[in-house]
Amino acid sequence: MSIEHRDDTGARFGMWLFLYTEVILFSGLFLLYAMALAKFPNDFSNASHRLNIYFGTVNTLVLLTSSLSIAMAVTALQRGRTKLTLILCGTTVFLGIVFLINKYFEWSAEIGHGIYPGSHHLAEQAPGVAAFFNLYFFTLGLHGLHVVIGGTLITVVAIMTAKGKVTSERYTLLENTALYWHLVDLIWIFLFPLYYLIL
Amino acid sequence: MSETNSSYSGFWQQGQRRGILGWLLSTDHKRIGIMYLCCVTTMFIVGACLGLALRLELIAPGPTVMSAQTYNATFTVHGVIMIFLFIIPSIPASFGNLLMPIMIGARDVSFPKVNLISWYCYIIGAVLAILSIFTGTGAPDTGWTFYVPFSTQTTTNIDLAVMAAFMLGFSSILTGLNFLTTIHRLRAKGMTWGRLPLFVWTLYATAWVQVLATPMIGITLLLIVFERVFGAGLFDAARGGDPILYQHMFWIYSHPAVYIMILPGMGVISEVIPVFARKPLFGYWAMALSSLAIAFAGSLVWGHHMFASGMSDMAILIFSFLTFIVAIPSAIKVFNWVSTLYKGSIQLAPPMLYALSFIFLFSIGGLGGLVLGAAASDIHLTDTMFVVGHFHYVMFGGTGFAFFAALHYWLPKFFGRMYNHKRAVIAWALMFVGFNFTYMPMQVLGVMGMPRRYYDYLPQFTTLNQVSTVGSWVMALGLLVMFVNLWKGIRSGTPVGPNPWGGATLEWQIPSPPPIENFGEEDPVVTHGPYDFKGVVADEY
Numbered sequence: 001m002s003i004e005h006r007d008d009t010g011a012r013f014g015m016w017l018f019l020y021t022e023v024i025l026f027s028g029l030f031l032l033y034a035m036a037l038a039k040f041p042n043d044f045s046n047a048s049h050r051l052n053i054y055f056g057t058v059n060t061l062v063l064l065t066s067s068l069s070i071a072m073a074v075t076a077l078q079r080g081r082t083k084l085t086l087i088l089c090g091t092t093v094f095l096g097i098v099f100l101i102n103k104y105f106e107w108s109a110e111i112g113h114g115i116y117p118g119s120h121h122l123a124e125q126a127p128g129v130a131a132f133f134n135l136y137f138f139t140l141g142l143h144g145l146h147v148v149i150g151g152t153l154i155t156v157v158a159i160m161t162a163k164g165k166v167t168s169e170r171y172t173l174l175e176n177t178a179l180y181w182h183l184v185d186l187i188w189i190f191l192f193p194l195y196y197l198i199l
Numbered sequence: 200m201s202e203t204n205s206s207y208s209g210f211w212q213q214g215q216r217r218g219i220l221g222w223l224l225s226t227d228h229k230r231i232g233i234m235y236l237c238c239v240t241t242m243f244i245v246g247a248c249l250g251l252a253l254r255l256e257l258i259a260p261g262p263t264v265m266s267a268q269t270y271n272a273t274f275t276v277h278g279v280i281m282i283f284l285f286i287i288p289s290i291p292a293s294f295g296n297l298l299m300p301i302m303i304g305a306r307d308v309s310f311p312k313v314n315l316i317s318w319y320c321y322i323i324g325a326v327l328a329i330l331s332i333f334t335g336t337g338a339p340d341t342g343w344t345f346y347v348p349f350s351t352q353t354t355t356n357i358d359l360a361v362m363a364a365f366m367l368g369f370s371s372i373l374t375g376l377n378f379l380t381t382i383h384r385l386r387a388k389g390m391t392w393g394r395l396p397l398f399v400w401t402l403y404a405t406a407w408v409q410v411l412a413t414p415m416i417g418i419t420l421l422l423i424v425f426e427r428v429f430g431a432g433l434f435d436a437a438r439g440g441d442p443i444l445y446q447h448m449f450w451i452y453s454h455p456a457v458y459i460m461i462l463p464g465m466g467v468i469s470e471v472i473p474v475f476a477r478k479p480l481f482g483y484w485a486m487a488l489s490s491l492a493i494a495f496a497g498s499l500v501w502g503h504h505m506f507a508s509g510m511s512d513m514a515i516l517i518f519s520f521l522t523f524i525v526a527i528p529s530a531i532k533v534f535n536w537v538s539t540l541y542k543g544s545i546q547l548a549p550p551m552l553y554a555l556s557f558i559f560l561f562s563i564g565g566l567g568g569l570v571l572g573a574a575a576s577d578i579h580l581t582d583t584m585f586v587v588g589h590f591h592y593v594m595f596g597g598t599g600f601a602f603f604a605a606l607h608y609w610l611p612k613f614f615g616r617m618y619n620h621k622r623a624v625i626a627w628a629l630m631f632v633g634f635n636f637t638y639m640p641m642q643v644l645g646v647m648g649m650p651r652r653y654y655d656y657l658p659q660f661t662t663l664n665q666v667s668t669v670g671s672w673v674m675a676l677g678l679l680v681m682f683v684n685l686w687k688g689i690r691s692g693t694p695v696g697p698n699p700w701g702g703a704t705l706e707w708q709i710p711s712p713p714p715i716e717n718f719g720e721e722d723p724v725v726t727h728g729p730y731d732f733k734g735v736v737a738d739e740y
Binding site for chain 1: 313372377385419421430432433441
């Protein structure tokens with residue numbers, strides 16, 4: 001109580017460990033993807049062609065830009081420019097919301113075509129097609145959940161910055177949040193080619 | 200000094216808040232440790248009662264006290280509670296939280312708030328697990344492994360049980376990364392890696408396994424929910440999935456989890472044995488590095504759970520070989536404990552009795568592990584009572600007895616009072632005898648061919664099952680005596696000083712119970728190793 005506990009290096013260390021667990025969480029899904037792809041290469045290719053590549057491309061651009069803006073927010077805070085930090089955090093959250101809106105339209109279109117987990121339409125398809133779309137909805141759904149969590153975290157940290165609790169002297173919280181957002185971006189960089197591009 | 204004052208009660212009294220909120224919102228590692236201790240002990244008692252019910256059902260062939268469906272639900276809930284709510288968090292979350300920061304000379308863990316969140320995740324998991332028994336269309340009946348396809352098809356309340364395990368996994372991850380950061384960052388001046396107490400070393404190895412392996416079970420359990428809610432079929436062979444893949448993903452976590460369970464127990468034993476043999480621990484670095492070796496090698500052996508469910512011969516050969524590798528660091532530990540005892544001035548205090556019985560029981564369980572790791576004998580013994588006997592020897596005889604050793608060794612530290620030694624020895628004797636009468640017949644039954652998880656059995660298995668059931672009663676009596684004795688001890692036992700056993704690690708140099716920031720204003724400076732007993736004298740009590 002008497003002496004303040006503060007260890008920025010420790011906080012970063014802990015965050016990197018946590019990010020590692022997130023990578024492992026998604027790695028289970030990559031494992032399933034690899035197994036199913038090896039089993040049904042043709043079905044996977046057919047299913048992949050039914051995804052709308054434009055939605056995926058726009059979302060990739062949006063998410064990469066948001067990664068840039070949050071990285072700039074950290075630098076801005078380190079230089080003590082609080083207002084610019086808040087604007088850049090706001091930009092990142094805005095881009096995250098654009099990503100989710102885009103995802104909403106993409107999924108609506110697919111669900112409109114009868115493509116969703118457990119649908120009759122999918123049940124009639126080849127097993128590989130069903131496996132592809134089930135994995136697609138689960139993996140991208142989990143990723144979308146991480147976008148929501150990341151956006152919430154950035155909002156909270158931005159409020160703390162505005163209140164002067166996160167400053168140029170102690171910016172580790174914003175830095176760690178930015179790391180989380182970069183992870184969300186990084187996972188998308190793997191998901192986009194796997195589901196939209198390479199097949 | 201404040202500890203000479205009779206009203207002194209350390210972290211029990213000091214705190215930011217008064218009353219119950221002082222506990223529920225506390226970020227003090229000792230308070231969180233005590234909260235964990237209460238919860239895991241409660242869960243252990245619940246799980247033990249279910250285990251007794253199972254043994255009672257098996258006292259005679261045919262239906263005895265419950266229906267077949269109730270039996271399935273009982274062994275499932277017994278397994279879920281004992282694995283996820285007792286053994287995995289037992290020593291690391293309770294004694295790790297209580298002691299690790301003190302042992303390395305820190306004021307608290309690196310992330311005290313995360314520590315509290317971790318406890319709440321545990322509580323949410325516990326509540327969900329208990330709700331899953333009473334809500335929905337019946338208690339889960341899949342066994343604690345939630346194997347597909349049954350777990351995706353049964354109408355019982357699997358979703359809640361699986362989400363409970365998911366939350367508990369989250370709790371475990373947070374504790375693990377907190378401990379790793381703490382051990383790396385917050386060691387006191389002079390506390391080099393070569394002076395870390397071995398309990399801290401084993402917690403360190405455990406924490407790596409918790410962080411590296413647990414996310415895999417997280418995603419696997421979420422996939423079960425996905426399968427059940429949406430009918431996805433990712434593990435359904437008819438719809439392009441692969442049920443064996445589920446078993447791989449499950450055991451990639453759950454086999455390393457076995458070492459999450461046993462490593463901290465080994466750490467406790469490594470603390471107890473030198474103190475009561477009055478000798479430095481034999482082979483410090485061998486002990487420290489073997490912990491890491493067990494964690495590493497233990498992460499590569501999950502396939503031995505699938506010898507009988509369809510794997511290539513080459514894969515069986517490799518997993519069998521890797522399984523044997525784990526025996527080497529485990530044996531290093533056993534031999535070093537025995538070498539520490541050699542020519543020691545052995546004092547048979549209650550913690551020591553539990554530690555010695557740990558070595559005995561763990562060795563039996565560990566050798567049984569080799570029998571199951573060898574592919575040929577495994578094919579005969581898969582899913583027989585031998586497996587049940589084997590893992591109870593390791594998990595209960597190992598981790599459970601280490602937990603009891605830890606209770607007897609450290610409770611005087613945290614409550615400042617000593618229990619009755621004579622009753623503690625009686626309880627230990629009842630438990631030790633009862634234990635062997637319960638689980639040894641199971642191993643014999645398994646070799647004779649009795650399958651596990653079966654509600655009924657052939658008449659030739661009757662005698663051994665009766666012995667086993669009676670043994671479980673003796674063990675339960677021992678548990679009862681032990682808990683009553685400990686409870687009476689912490690309520691009204693003789694007050695003890697800082698160092699009732701004469702230990703040389705840091706926790707024995709501060710008052711019992713410890714004050715809120717452990718060491719006061721000045722952080723300690725460490726000048727000697729944890730097992731350097733020169734000049735250390737035990738307090739009279």
